[in-house]
Amino acid sequence: MSHIDVQHISYSLPDGRVLLDDVTFRIPDGAVAALVGPNGAGKTTLLRMIAADISPDSGAIVHSGRLAVMRQFIGQMHEGTVRDLLLTVSPPLLRNAAADLDAAELRMMEIDDEVSQMAYAGAIADFGDAGGYEAEVTWDVVSMAAMGETFDTVRNRPVSTLSGGEQKRIVLEYLFRGVEEVLLLDEPDNYLDVPGKIWLEHQLKATSKTVLLISHDRELLNQAATHVVSVELGAAGNSVWVHGGNFDSFHEARRERFSRLEELRRRWDEELVKLRTLVLTLREKAKFNDGLASRYQAAVTRLKKFEEAGPPLEVPREQNVNMRLHGGRTAKRAVVAEHLELTGLTEAFDLEIWFGERLAVLGANGSGKSHLLRLLARGGSDPDIEHQPVGEVAIDEVAHSGLVRLGSRVRPGWFAQTHVRPDLQG
Numbered sequence: 001m002s003h004i005d006v007q008h009i010s011y012s013l014p015d016g017r018v019l020l021d022d023v024t025f026r027i028p029d030g031a032v033a034a035l036v037g038p039n040g041a042g043k044t045t046l047l048r049m050i051a052a053d054i055s056p057d058s059g060a061i062v063h064s065g066r067l068a069v070m071r072q073f074i075g076q077m078h079e080g081t082v083r084d085l086l087l088t089v090s091p092p093l094l095r096n097a098a099a100d101l102d103a104a105e106l107r108m109m110e111i112d113d114e115v116s117q118m119a120y121a122g123a124i125a126d127f128g129d130a131g132g133y134e135a136e137v138t139w140d141v142v143s144m145a146a147m148g149e150t151f152d153t154v155r156n157r158p159v160s161t162l163s164g165g166e167q168k169r170i171v172l173e174y175l176f177r178g179v180e181e182v183l184l185l186d187e188p189d190n191y192l193d194v195p196g197k198i199w200l201e202h203q204l205k206a207t208s209k210t211v212l213l214i215s216h217d218r219e220l221l222n223q224a225a226t227h228v229v230s231v232e233l234g235a236a237g238n239s240v241w242v243h244g245g246n247f248d249s250f251h252e253a254r255r256e257r258f259s260r261l262e263e264l265r266r267r268w269d270e271e272l273v274k275l276r277t278l279v280l281t282l283r284e285k286a287k288f289n290d291g292l293a294s295r296y297q298a299a300v301t302r303l304k305k306f307e308e309a310g311p312p313l314e315v316p317r318e319q320n321v322n323m324r325l326h327g328g329r330t331a332k333r334a335v336v337a338e339h340l341e342l343t344g345l346t347e348a349f350d351l352e353i354w355f356g357e358r359l360a361v362l363g364a365n366g367s368g369k370s371h372l373l374r375l376l377a378r379g380g381s382d383p384d385i386e387h388q389p390v391g392e393v394a395i396d397e398v399a400h401s402g403l404v405r406l407g408s409r410v411r412p413g414w415f416a417q418t419h420v421r422p423d424l425q426g
Contacts, residue, residue: 001029002065002181002210004050009059010237011045019045021237023059025229032204032211034221034247037231039321041238043214044072046231047184050212065181065210066091072186074171075164082162082170083155086139089171097123097130138177146170164191165365169199176203185213189220193365200224221247230254232316239316264312275303330355331407335376339402342368342375348402355407370416371398377414380405389414 004027011020019042027033035043048054050061051069070089077085087095104123108116127133140151146169147154159167168191175183189197197220204211204224212229215221221228228243228250241257243250282296337351345368353359361369375398379387387406389395390413406412 003027003029003063004182004210004212005062006046006050007060007062009046009049009056009061011042011049011054011056018237020056020231021234021239023238023240025240025242027210027212027227027229029210030208031226032207032213032224033227033229034225035212035214035229035231036216036221036247036250037238038233041231041233043231044186047186047212047214051184063182066179067182067184068175068178068180069184070171070175070186070188075167075191077167078160080159081155082143082151082157082159083139085159085162085167085171086135086142086174089175090135091131094130094132094135097127097132101127101132138174142170142173142177146173163366163370165193165196168192169196169365172200172203176207176209181209183207183209183211183213185211187214187216189215189217191365193363196365218247234314234316239313241316258315261313261315265314268311272306275299275306279303328409330409334407334410335380335404336407337402337404340404341401342371343399343401345371351404371400373414374398374416375400375404376406377412379412387411 006023006025009020009023010018012018023046035046037043045054047069049056050063051067052061068089068091074085074088077088083098087098090098101120101123104116104120108120110116136151139155143149143151143154147166162170168188172185172188175185189200192200197217201220201223204213204220213225225247226245228245228247230241230243230250232239232241241254243253245253279296279299282292282299286292286296332355333352334355334357335351335353337349339348340346340351341348361372363369374395375381377389378395378398379389381400381403383406386408387410390411393414393416395414
């Protein structure tokens with residue numbers, strides 16, 4: 001049995017603003033719950049509190065069963081090896097034992113004396129006691145499933161050579177095969193190719209684990225979620241509403257809820273006007289009729305209690321996001337590629353993209369989609385000054401042969417897969 005129980009959680013940002021206010025919900029055993037809501041509403045913060053990365057200002061969080069977390073940064077790692085990647089989602093005891101084993105091995109390589117050997121032997125024993133060798137058996141199965149190679153083959157492979165989707169897939173393979181009964185998945189579908197997303201849908205449907213996931217993929221949520229936990233925007237802090245059905249019925253249920261809240265607020269406002277009018281009327285009449293004084297005091301008490309109880313829940317605010325994607329007139333042929341081959345990734349191909357076309361680049365994880373976009377974002381094989389990219393983001397070179405060039409008056413704008421804006425952090 002496993003579950004997640006969040007009771008009356010509140011959390012404020014460092015600047016004092018209330019982000020989450022009186023959040024309460026429960027995820028039952030075996031459920032796959034989707035945590036949805038506007039960007040910046042506090043979904044990842046809520047997930048981090050459940051994972052005990054940060055503490056709430058008030059309230060309590062309880063879960064039964066062992067817990068594993070896939071954090072948002074998985075898919076963006078540029079340092080370390082495949083083994084290091086798998087250790088990031090392993091239990092803390094195993095992570096610490098692996099770090100001690102690596103340190104003891106390094107010391108023994110530098111100073112091969114009896115003390116170092118004994119420390120190394122102790123680290124090996126501790127690694128085994130922490131379940132390290134059982135984990136390596138699982139990692140071998142995971143490596144074969146995700147990459148088609150044994151763990152011994154890929155364990156020291158730099159994680160920077162894996163695409164974001166490949167990093168996600170190998171971690172997800174491990175988590176679904178792990179012993180933990182509760183999974184917290186922060187955007188697990190990011191970077192996955194179409195077959196990878198379908199695989200993830202099947203895993204979420206088949207698993208007996210209790211899962212709380214954040215995703216913006218409507219199809220994944222439609223197929224996999226059994227419950228929807230919606231973070232709703234509020235002026236005094238964001239709250240949570242739970243829909244006990246799948247995502248397909250979520251929006252209709254949410255609209256009906258909004259209608260009920262609007263009706264309750266309308267009735268409350270009408271009752272408030274009636275009570276205030278009654279108080280004013282009785283106050284004036286009591287001036288000339290002492291027999292109405294008790295009725296006046298009763299009306300005042302009734303109004304006070306009504307106001308103290310407060311209005312019903314307000315209709316949550318909707319996030320309004322607008323994007324401006326405008327550009328000037330360019331040449332008819334915006335992009336031309338001749339015998340273009342991305343080194344080690346694709347065979348040679350030709351390509352023409354005409355002004356005004358909308359293209360989707362599809363392919364398996366690691367097949368070179370991001371490399372192609374990065375090459376175009378740099379301005380092509382030999383960019384002219386007019387083809388310099390918009391913005392100040394440095395773009396790495398892309399090894400290729402053949403030729404790709406941009407049309408006249410084309411300046412590329414690039415939004416990278418792991419787009420980082422230090423100037424917006426704070």
